[in-house]
Amino acid sequence: MAKYSRVGEIFEELRNLKTEVKEMKTTLTEEDKQKYVKSGGAVCPYCGEWNVEGAFCETNEGFATQKMFCTECEKSWYDIYTLTAIQTEV
Numbered sequence: 001m002a003k004y005s006r007v008g009e010i011f012e013e014l015r016n017l018k019t020e021v022k023e024m025k026t027t028l029t030e031e032d033k034q035k036y037v038k039s040g041g042a043v044c045p046y047c048g049e050w051n052v053e054g055a056f057c058e059t060n061e062g063f064a065t066q067k068m069f070c071t072e073c074e075k076s077w078y079d080i081y082t083l084t085a086i087q088t089e090v
């Protein structure tokens with residue numbers, strides 16, 4: 001009896017997993033991008049997981065770009081930083 005209930009649980013888990021995969025974004029809307037920026041880039045803008053890794057930051061005049069990668073959904077994108085202030089005490 002307990003064996004069957006475990007099988008039921010597994011099916012339930014699979015169903016949930018399938019739903020999660022369906023909800024994962026393949027493209028980002030302007031709203032998704034804004035949400036990501038406002039959150040400080042803490043979680044993946046595609047799948048919402050925390051497993052985000054950043055490559056080295058490439059700096060230019062007044063802005064910088066950093067290639068980001070999500071180890072969860074394997075999507076990548078660029079974070080863009082702008083120069084906002086300077087600090088004189090080094």
Ligand SMILES: [Zn+2]
Nearest residue numbers: 044047070073
């Ligand atoms: Zn992701």
